[in-house]
Amino acid sequence: MKSQDLKVLAKKSDQYLEYETDELMTWCGGCGNYAIQNAVKRSLVLENIDHQNILFCFDIGCSGNESDKIQGYTIHGLHGRILPLAAGAKIANPNLTVIATAGDGATLSEGVNHLIHAIRNDYPILFLLHDNQNYALTTGQASSTSPRGCRRNAAPEGVPVDPLNPLELVLSQKPSFVAQTTSSHPDHMTDTFRKALNHKGFAFVSILQTCPTYNKQTSNQWYLENTIEVETIKKYDHTNIWDARKIVESENEKIPLGLIYQNPKKTNFLNAMENGKPRNLTKEVKHYDVSKLY
Amino acid sequence: MNRIRLKIVGQSGSGLLTVGDIVSQGLNQLGFQLCSDREYPSLIKGGHSCYTINFANHPIRSLSHTADILVAIDKPSLVAYHQALKPKGTLIHGYERTQGIKDILDQAKKKNITIISTKARQLAHTYGGNELMANVILTGMVWKALGFELKIVQKLFEKKFQRKPEISKIAIKCLKAAFNEVKKISDIPLPTKKKTRKLLDGNHSLALGAVHAGVRFYVAYPMSPSSSILTHMANMSTKTGVIVKQAEDEITVAQLALGAIHGGTRALCATSGGGFDLMTETVSLAGIIETPLVIIIVQRPGPGTGLPTWTAQGDLNLAIHAGHGEFTRLVIGVSDPVDTYNNIQHALNYAEKYQIPVILLSDKVTAESKHTIDPKDFESIAIERNLTEGKDLKKLASSDRYALTKSGVSKRWLPGSCKTWYFANSDEHKEDGVLTEEGEEAGKMYAKRNRKLETLLEELPEPTLYGDIKADISFIGWGSTRTTMLDIIEFYKDKNISVNYLHYDYLWPLKTKMFEKVHKNNANIHLIEGNYLGQLGNLLEQKTGLKLKQKFLKYDGRPFFIEDVIEYIDKHTKS
Ligand SMILES: Cc1ncc(C[n+]2csc(CCOP(=O)(O)OP(=O)(O)O)c2C)c(N)n1
Ligand code: SF4
DSSP: HHHHHHHHHHTTTHHHHTTOOSSSSSSSOOHHHHHHHHHHHHHHHHOOOOGGGEEEEESSSSSGTTTSSSSSSSEEEEEEEEHHHHHHHHHOTTTTTEEEEEEEEEEIIITTTHHHHHHHTTTTTTTEEEEEEETTTTSEOTTTTSOOOBBBBTTOOOOOOOOOOHHHHHHTTTTTTTEEETTTTTHHHHHHHHHHTTSSSSEEEEEOOOOOBBBSSHHHHHHHHHEEEGGTTTTTTTTOOOHHHHHOSSSSSSSSEEEEOOOOTTTHHHHHHHTOOOOGGGOOOOOOOTTTOO | OOOOOEEEEETTSHHHHHHHHHHHHHHHHOOEEEEEEEEOSSSHHHEEEEEEEEESSSOOOOSSSSSEEEEEESSHHHHHHHHGEEEEEEEOOOOOOOGGGHHHHHHHHHTEEEEEEEOOHHHHHHTTTTTTTHHHHHHHHHHHHHHHHHHHHHHHHHHTTTTOOOHHHHHHHHHHHHHHHHHOOOOOOOOOSSOOEEEEEHHHHHHHHHHHTTEEHHHHHHHHTTHHHHHHHHHHHHHHOOEEESSSSSHHHHHHHHHHHHTSSSSEEEEOOOHHHHHHHHHHHHHHTTEEEEEEEEEEEOSTTTTTSOOOOOOOHHHHSSSSOOOOOOEEESSSHHHHHHHHHHHHHOOOHOOEEEEEEEEEHHHOOOEEEEEOOOOOOOOOOOOOOOOGGOOOOGGGTTTTSSOOOOOOOOOOOOOOOOEEESSSSSSSSOOOOHHHHHHHHHHHHHHOOOOOHHSOOOEEEEESSSOSEEEEEETTTTHHHHHHHHHTTTSSOOEEEEEEEEEEEEOOOHHHHHHHHSEEEEESSSSSOHHHHHHHHHHHHHOOOOOEOOSSSOEEEEHHHHHHHHHSOOO
């Protein structure tokens, strides 16, 4: 984010404030979710997204507890199921900007099949993975991104198996948009979300999220020291899937942030179904003459 | 005219579908009314399949398990089914060598059965046809035996093979040859009033009714016997504009449907019991966020994989109880193509009107039995969405969305329609959807959702009584059973026994006034239900404290055939 953007934000403070609620936040002090929420709001304002036509879709978990703490149409679904629920709403009404949010537990365990098929179908929605490497709302059990050996609730001797790498998984499925950012870097988040909001297919954004309560290993400091923005890497080409795969799979280097991969040529679900002319199905509910169909 | 009962038997994949379909279409064109169904195993090739057609010049709604005419395509099927043939019936087959079936032929002779045969395969080969052409020959044999004109079936075959003129030519030659080989055996009076009826099954009419009612998104995962709804929806989609999606599993199916309905369109999904098990969490979610949802369960016997291609009424309890927590839902049972077409429209209306999950129970026979229907019986039911729209949007407050009304129903408006947003929260919430764990607030919202049940019960019609209020024997039932019971009432009309039947379209919430009345007037009152526990009967007994005399239950994957019920009635009306 540039200082210029801040000025724009200042000018549009009314728009920004429209997202505020009177509800008390229920996140711990220092939780990465605060910064994520702010960056989401900033990016929506900066991209001039019509507030009335946003549908925020929340999974169950700490991140999902934002569902009544941001103004707008929200839906708070079931654990692991937010992707198909959000995709359904988008199919019905393509005018909605659909933003789905879920934790690593929801996305990579309970509902991992939905992730794979959301990528394959390229549902045109924005998906924010809040990866805090644990099941926070259920008090800190291990998730499938918890590093091997780290201690978690119900894993007193340390997690005995290797974690899975969400970006490796996603990139193996020929996605159309993959980015990574961290709650420790609000400006980087805002920029990343803005790019994602402009993507026409399934925009997968992995957010490395701090959870000071249950994940002491990855503080803000740690993320800032252990990540690298791909834009600073010489010759990194985010349209080249092999560059992307290589960088997410290299274990001894820093964790990549930024737009990892984009394939703007992929046809998203709505365009594939409707020859490039998605219809607003909410306006089509009426009687149809079926007498010639049998 | 008594019904004429035809069974065509053959291994799956042998082509008996062709014979059955052509004969059915031909009968429909002649103006007969018919009901047909296919029994087949859950495999692609081999096993025995049976295509049953019952027809007459008056309404025929259900099937007999015996046959007047048996058409056997191959030996294993003949062995499996020959006993269904009534004495004095007709056996039509096309084998060259009869040694292997000598016993059966001897038995048939003892039963005074007329045997009509040709060397079907040889005949087919003479005209350049392959083995499957033997089916054309068999069709010709049945048609001639029945005494009907060649040109009707000829046209049907020409239409069937219109894209393959070479095959068409051979087929017609085979057909004519078959006609020359066989003598007609019956003089069936042709219907005098010819009406244009359509041959449709319940899954097809369900798809049509849903399209008519404005369903714009259909999503499913294949599962017998619901799969053909997906096929019909997909085949019609270029004309209807419905977006049809085969999703990755039933959990996704239900979530996509609910999301689409929440987004603001009419969406629909269908499955069978096993798939519905996976959807139950979504039913519960719909319950708390009060987003409408309609799910079709086309029943087959469970548990587990059960009998995939057979029928049952075993999932009533499942439909009523599925999903954790307590919330209002509506369960509807359908019984034939016409009532499926009409009731899917009601289902979609009730779901939106009350903002509840509606589960529509069909079953394998309803889904796949073809009936000759009069399109005039297809109703066009006004669409009721119960949405706040237009100018009224200006007057909304967020807390209107889940306002604690007396009826339990609050206002619903679509995301994006105005700046008065709300939170659709699966956590317990206040009137605007903001989470609450405060006891009083939580309790009030919980009660509001459940209050809808009373409101809905009030609006629902009582079950329908067929026959007089007093009868020698009474039955209570739901779903496809109605087709059998209507034929039964007809059957006993000129006999000395009177029968009445109380049919439940709306199964939950449960109306009982009419039941109590029927019960009061009839001591000889029986449940007829396609399951082991007598699920509807138990509900009625629990709710009213009344007892049914006996429960007539069937749970072997077969529907109630006419003979089953006749036998039961004869046993239970001897004083
Ligand atoms: C079907 C189901 N299973 C389990 C739970 C309990 N549960 C609530 S949140 C959660 C895990 C949360 O972890 P994650 O998705 O990573 O989100 P976080 O809380 O870390 O943000 C679980 C298991 C549930 N709500 N529903
Ligand atoms: S437990 Fe972790 S994720 Fe949850 S609110 Fe606290 S810091 Fe945030």
